[in-house]
Each structure stands twice: as C-alpha cells, then as structure tokens.
Amino acid sequence: KQEVTQIPAALSVPEGENLVLNCSFTDSAIYNLQWFRQDPGKGLTSLLLIQSSQREQTSGRLNASLDKSSGRSTLYIAASQPGDSATYLCAVNQGGSEKLVFGKGTKLTVNP
Amino acid sequence: DGGITQSPKYLFRKEGQNVTLSCEQNLNHDAMYWYRQDPGQGLRLIYYSQIVNDFQKGDIAEGYSVSREKKESFPLTVTSAQKNPTAFYLCASSIRARIANYGYTFGSGTRLTVV
Numbered sequence: 001k002q003e004v005t006q007i008p009a010a011l012s013v014p015e016g017e018n019l020v021l022n023c024s025f026t027d028s029a030i031y032n033l034q035w036f037r038q039d040p041g042k043g044l045t046s047l048l049l050i051q052s053s054q055r056e057q058t059s060g061r062l063n064a065s066l067d068k069s070s071g072r073s074t075l076y077i078a079a080s081q082p083g084d085s086a087t088y089l090c091a092v093n094q095g096g097s098e099k100l101v102f103g104k105g106t107k108l109t110v111n112p
Numbered sequence: 113d114g115g116i117t118q119s120p121k122y123l124f125r126k127e128g129q130n131v132t133l134s135c136e137q138n139l140n141h142d143a144m145y146w147y148r149q150d151p152g153q154g155l156r157l158i159y160y161s162q163i164v165n166d167f168q169k170g171d172i173a174e175g176y177s178v179s180r181e182k183k184e185s186f187p188l189t190v191t192s193a194q195k196n197p198t199a200f201y202l203c204a205s206s207i208r209a210r211i212a213n214y215g216y217t218f219g220s221g222t223r224l225t226v227v
Contacts, residue, residue: 034215043118043202044218089155091216099145099170100204100216104154 002027006090006103013080014111021075021106023090028068034100035064035075036089044089048075080110114139116219118203123224125190125197133188133222135203141217142207144186148172149200149221158201161186190224198226 003026013019023033032051036044048057048064050073056065063076077084087107091100116137125131135144146158157170161180175194180186190197203219 032215036218041200041221041223043220044204046215046217049215091155093216099157099160100155102155104152 002030002092002094002101004090004092004101004103006088006106008106009104010107010109012109012111015080015082017080017110018076018078019080019108021077021088021090021108023073023075023103025071025073025092025101027094028071030068030092030094032093033064033066033073034091034093035062035073036091038087038089038105040087047088077108080108082110082112084108084110116203116205116217118201118219118222120222121220123222124227125224126227128192130189130191131224133190133201133203133224135186135188135219136184137186137203137205137217137219138184139205139217140183141205142183143205144180145204145206145216146170146176146178146186146188147202147204149202155202158188197224199224 005024007022034049035047038044050057050066061078066073087105089105091102119134143162145160147155149155156172158176159178161167164183167178167180177189201222204216206216207214
C-alpha cells in the first residue's frame with residue numbers, strides 16, 4: 001500500500017529565505033506526482049505536476065524534483081514571501097489506479 | 113473560465129438527516145472524485161467516477177452515495193449512516209482516470225458540520 005510522508009509537518013522561516021519541502025513515497029511505481037497549495041478553509045491549487053519520466057518541473061520561484069528510484073520529491077521555494085504561507089501537499093498517482101495518495105502536508109509560515 | 117464549482121460552501125446537518133453536496137465542472141474532464149479532509153489525517157478518497165453512469169468506491173465509502181448522470185456533475189450524498197460526517201469535502205476532476213497525464217483540478221470545498 002502506497003504511503004506518502006511529508007517532512008517537516010510545519011516550517012517557519014523569515015521572508016526572503018530559500019527553502020525545501022520534502023515528500024517521500026514507499027512504492028516507486030508511480031505515474032506522476034503533483035504538488036498542491038492549500039490556504040486555510042480553501043480548496044487545493046495545483047502548483048506543479050511531474051510525470052514519472054521527468055526529473056523536475058519549474059514554475060516561477062518554485063522548482064519540484066522527482067527521484068523515483070529513491071521515492072523522493074522536493075519542492076524548492078526561492079526568495080520566500082509572506083504570501084507563500086500555506087499548507088503544501090504532495091500527492092502521487094499510481095498508474096492503473098484511479099486515486100491520488102496524499103501526504104499530510106507541510107504548513108509553511110513566512111514571517112515578514 | 114473553466115473550473116470546478118462546489119456548493120454550498122458551508123452546510124449544517126442535523127442528526128439523522130441526509131444532505132447532498134454539489135460538484136459541477138466545465139472542464140470537459142472524464143473523471144471526477146470526492147475526497148474528505150480531516151485535521152491531521154490528510155485527504156481520503158470517498159468515491160470516484162470514470163465515465164457517466166459509472167462510479168467506484170474509494171477508501172471510505174460507507175455512509176456516502178453518489179450519482180453520475182451527466183459528465184459535468186457528480187453530487188455526493190452524506191447519509192444518516194455516516195456516523196462522523198463533520199469534515200471538509202473536496203471534489204476533483206481529471207481528464208482520464210487511468211491515464212491522468214494532466215493532473216487533477218480541485219474545487220473550493222464544502223465544510224459540513226453536524227449540529
């Protein structure tokens with residue numbers, strides 16, 4: 001059974017700092033991996049989608065990497081801003097199954 | 113703009129009452145999903161549907177029912193058999209279920225509270 005773990009559960013940093021959020025999964029036979037952002041009381045906003053054949057994806061100040069063999073993904077946020085404060089969720093999609101398996105998220109606080 | 117619309121945003125249910133959560137998408141996506149989110153537990157799949165008039169149970173389907181009469185709509189009914197329905201409910205869609213190349217799109221959620 002696929003399990004997704006996100007470390008740390010919470011992170012507080014000063015504005016301007018570069019940071020890395022970690023996601024690990026137990027079964028490397030995934031189809032793709034998706035990073036989401038969730039603001040309090042809101043739905044999920046897709047940030048980056050990495051296919052199993054890809055090593056990384058970039059969007060603005062965000063860069064996500066994927067290492068299938070080791071079961072790991074990282075989300076790098078450059079020059080963090082208070083507006084980046086949110087919970088970041090990692091989810092894997094295993095080919096052949098119809099569901100995403102989610103980690104419990106990392107709650108990020110960027111202090112002005 | 114294309115997207116997923118969930119309504120209502122807040123819903124209150126009395127003991128023994130059935131309530132229905134609405135989910136509508138105009139993305140022309142084939143597959144739709146319902147997830148439940150509880151504090152500290154992450155998201156868990158309730159039901160999913162790959163095509164019209166077909167749906168499958170997820171990990172926590174007991175006490176819930178769904179229908180998929182139209183491609184655009186996937187309503188979720190929380191029945192009185194669901195003993196702990198207070199949670200945040202999220203609807204999602206993707207282009208194709210088995211080959212979800214393009215990822216998932218989520219709605220803004222419905223917060224259900226038992227009163």
